[in-house]
Amino acid sequence: MFRNFKGDILASKTMIHENIPSVFVAEAIACMQAVIVGRDLGIMHAEIEGDSLTVIKKAQNTGGTN
Template identity: 50%
Template sequence: MKGNKRWTHPQWESIKINFDGAYNQIQNRSTSGVVARDSGGKILLSCSEIHNGVLSAFAAEAIACRKAVQVGVDHGWQALIFEGDSLAIIKKCNKKDHDRSMTLRRGDEFYLEMGVPDYAETQARHDELSEPD
């Protein structure tokens, strides 16, 4: 499939942690977003943090990756799969316009166990319904 790849369930009894970073070059600000799901696709955790003093889109993605690893370690999860989008890093580094992250626009952070923020709930439901068994 060309374009956006859909989320897929992790194999076995592992936890899949997806992460992404968004970057605002004018403010030297970024946000990291993390979603952790079990092998059945159930959301175990979602969080978003805003970071100041970030100097590049690559740094924003690296911070998001670090946050994903930290979440997995802090929860003591043993079998982890981390998934980011390295192509996004390349595109963000070459991009001239602003990242349109919902978290950066709203300026809010969150940390939710067993859920996602309201504005992401529709996508989470869609992922659950369209994921083949």
């Protein structure tokens, strides 16, 4: 979902994916899609928010897969 500086919704997108191996991959795909939508809208500067706890845990995990 894209919001302007006032919090108004500018755009929203929903996608269905199958066979996503982990929450981390789902978050990465969502981030990529947000960047693509922003680019398509001509947005030059953006702040991307998401489930940072999942990203942090995955980055800290050096021994296995989640």
